Amino acid sequence: EVQLVESGGGLVQPGGSLRLSCAASGFTFSIYWMSWVRQAPGKGLEWVANIKQDGSEQYYVDSVKGRFTFSRDNAKNSVYLQMNSLRADDTAVYYCVRALGGNETWGQGTLVTVSS
Amino acid sequence: SYELTQPPSVSVSPGQTARITCSGDLLPKNYAYWYQQKSGQAPVLVIYEDTKRPSGIPERFSGSSSGTMAALSISGAQVEDEADYYCYSIYNSGHHGVFGGGTKLTVL
Numbered sequence: 001e002v003q004l005v006e007s008g009g010g011l012v013q014p015g016g017s018l019r020l021s022c023a024a025s026g027f028t029f030s031i032y033w034m035s036w037v038r039q040a041p042g043k044g045l046e047w048v049a050n051i052k053q054d055g056s057e058q059y060y061v062d063s064v065k066g067r068f069t070f071s072r073d074n075a076k077n078s079v080y081l082q083m084n085s086l087r088a089d090d091t092a093v094y095y096c097v098r099a100l101g102g103n104e105t106w107g108q109g110t111l112v113t114v115s116s
Numbered sequence: 117s118y119e120l121t122q123p124p125s126v127s128v129s130p131g132q133t134a135r136i137t138c139s140g141d142l143l144p145k146n147y148a149y150w151y152q153q154k155s156g157q158a159p160v161l162v163i164y165e166d167t168k169r170p171s172g173i174p175e176r177f178s179g180s181s182s183g184t185m186a187a188l189s190i191s192g193a194q195v196e197d198e199a200d201y202y203c204y205s206i207y208n209s210g211h212h213g214v215f216g217g218g219t220k221l222t223v224l
Contacts, residue, residue: 035213037159045151045159045202047213059211062117095158100213101149101204106158 002026002105004096009110012086016114020081022096022107030054030074035100036081038092039109048094051079064090086114118142118207120216127222134190136219138203141184148186149204150179152197153218159202163188193223 008020022034036048049070050059058070069082079096093109120140128134138148150163161170163179166186176191186205190197203216 037215044200044218045153045204045215047204047215050211050213057211059208061212101147101161101164101206104161108158 002098004098004105004107006094006096006107006110009094009112011113011115013116014087014114016086017082017084018086018112020083020094020096020110020112022079022081024077024079024098027098027105029077032099033102034072034079035097036070036079037095037097037100037106038090038112039095040089040092043092046092047100049081050100083112086112088114090114118212118214120203120205120214122201122203122216122219124217125220125222127224128193130195130223131192134193134197134221134223136188136201136203136221138186138188138216139184140186140205140214140216142207143181143184143186143205146205146207146210148179148181150177150186150188151202151204151215152199153202154199162201190221193221195223197221198223 003025006022035050051070055072067085072079091114095109096107098105147165151159152162153159162177166181167179178189200218202218
C-alpha cells in the first residue's frame with residue numbers, strides 16, 4: 001500500500017524551530033519529486049516547496065524562502081522540512097505529497113501551531 | 117508572484133450541473149489540476165492535465181480549459197459532491213506551484 005506518514009508537528013513559540021518528517025512506503029521513493037503543501041485553519045491550500053528526486057534542487061514559496069529547508073534521504077525513504085524563525089502565520093496543517101499534479105499521494109497531515 | 121482566481125462559492129440543486137472556474141495568466145501554457153477536499157480530510161485529485169480523470173473518480177467530473185480560464189464541471193451534482201474545490205497549476209518552468217483560493221460547492 002502506498003503511504004506517506006508525517007510527524008513532528010506540535011506547538012512552538014514564535015521565532016522557534018521545528019522539523020517535520022515524512023516517511024514513505026509502498027513505492028519506489030527515489031524516482032519521485034516530493035512536495036509540502038500547507039493549510040492554515042479555515043483557509044485554503046498553499047504550495048510550500050518541491051524537491052527533486054535526488055535532492056539536488058529545491059524550490060520554495062516566497063513566504064518561507066530563507067527560513068525553511070526541504071531535504072530528503074532516499075536511503076530512509078523520507079523527506080524533511082526544517083522550519084526556522086517560525087511565525088504565527090506558519091500555523092497550518094502540513095501535508096507531504098508525492099508527485100503533486102501527477103501520480104500523486106497525500107499524507108494525512110501534521111499540525112504545526114506557532115503561538116506564545 | 118502568480119495567482120489563480122476562483123469564485124468563493126457555487127451553489128446548485130441536486131441533479132444540476134455545477135461549474136467552477138479558475139483564471140490565471142499562465143493557464144494557456146500550463147495545465148490545471150483540480151482537487152476536492154471534504155471537511156477534515158486530505159485533498160483528492162479529481163482532474164489532472166486540464167481534462168483527464170484519475171481512476172476511481174466518477175464520470176460526472178470533467179475539466180476544460182480555454183485561454184486563461186480552466187473549469188471543473190460536475191454534471192448531475194450530488195449531495196455527496198459538497199466540498200471545497202481547488203485548482204492548482206505550476207509556473208517558473210514547472211518548479212513552483214500555486215493553488216487557487218478555493219470554491220465552496222453547495223448542493224441543496
